[in-house]
Amino acid sequence: MSRIFSDPAVTGYQAPGHPEAPWRVSRSAERLKAAGHKIEPPAAAATEADLRLAHAEEHVTAVKTGGYFDADTPPHPDIYRIALTSLSGALSAADSAQKGEPAFSLMRPPGHHAGKNRIAGFCYFNNLAVACLKALQGGKCSRLAVLDIDVHHGDGTEEILLGREPFRFCSLHQSPLYPGAGLESVDNCVNIPLPPGTAEDDYLRKLEPALRSLLDFKPDILAVSAGFDTFKECPIAALKLDIKSYRKIGRMLAETNLNRFAVLEGGYAEALPEIIENFLDGFF
Numbered sequence: 177m178s179r180i181f182s183d184p185a186v187t188g189y190q191a192p193g194h195p196e197a198p199w200r201v202s203r204s205a206e207r208l209k210a211a212g213h214k215i216e217p218p219a220a221a222a223t224e225a226d227l228r229l230a231h232a233e234e235h236v237t238a239v240k241t242g243g244y245f246d247a248d249t250p251p252h253p254d255i256y257r258i259a260l261t262s263l264s265g266a267l268s269a270a271d272s273a274q275k276g277e278p279a280f281s282l283m284r285p286p287g288h289h290a291g292k293n294r295i296a297g298f299c300y301f302n303n304l305a306v307a308c309l310k311a312l313q314g315g316k317c318s319r320l321a322v323l324d325i326d327v328h329h330g331d332g333t334e335e336i337l338l339g340r341e342p343f344r345f346c347s348l349h350q351s352p353l354y355p356g357a358g359l360e361s362v363d364n365c366v367n368i369p370l371p372p373g374t375a376e377d378d379y380l381r382k383l384e385p386a387l388r389s390l391l392d393f394k395p396d397i398l399a400v401s402a403g404f405d406t407f408k409e410c411p412i413a414a415l416k417l418d419i420k421s422y423r424k425i426g427r428m429l430a431e432t433n434l435n436r437f438a439v440l441e442g443g444y445a446e447a448l449p450e451i452i453e454n455f456l457d458g459f460f
């Protein structure tokens with residue numbers, strides 16, 4: 177059985193004109209339901225102690241009190257509560273993966289740019305990194321492979337997981353592009369920059385060995401930062417994947433036969449709901 181976790185509460189914030197908008201989750205949930213998927217509220221409730229697995233105390237406090245400024249990552253009175261709900265989805269998906277049930281967290285805000293002590297690029301807390309660090313505590317899992325397929329480098333995730341033995345991290349991302357990181361591999365982090373204009377064939381040709389190197393690590397879990405801004409119509413990037421590419425990517429990940437989960441990161445084109453449906457058709 178596969179599981180999808182989402183919560184309408186995460187549509188409760190929006191900045192005017194911001195591409196990371198509530199429809200991304202609400203319309204995707206509607207489409208998935210219409211396609212016969214069951215959408216569940218998160219089974220786990222994230223706590224402040226969970227946040228501290230990946231984040232500095234002052235960072236947690238700053239998000240809680242609105243004590244920061246970043247034009248991309250705007251303050252909102254409810255953002256702390258909403259970000260915790262988003263993290264709850266990732267924690268639930270990780271729990272589900274450990275039981276052998278592939279899972280997807282359909283939540284916002286995304287997380288992969290959030291570092292130990294910084295918000296960035298629409299991200300407040302690093303949902304995936306926290307979920308992976310918490311999975312280690314359960315005792316059933318000692319090695320995790322983290323794959324970031326968002327078009328932007330997962331710089332926050334890399335910062336948090338760099339040099340930590342239980343993890344191997346791999347990011348495929350457009351370069352040059354925000355945040356300008358991930359140009360070279362370092363330690364346990366493999367970075368695969370892709371030129372603007374990269375289309376499906378070249379993308380899959382790079383993904384295949386990347387996935388193999390993650391498998392060589394013999395992970396107990398495959399955790400995926402699932403950004404869909406690699407789509408050809410994405411308004412803020414320039415890769416050229418098609419809607420059907422995501423079914424192929426999802427299937428490649430499923431064919432690893434690893435316990436696996438994915439969390440929503442970016443993806444800003446109108447076709448996002450259809451893209452997610454295609455990805456999950458392969459991934460589940």
Ligand SMILES: [Zn+2]
Nearest residue numbers: 326328405442
């Ligand atoms: Zn992105």
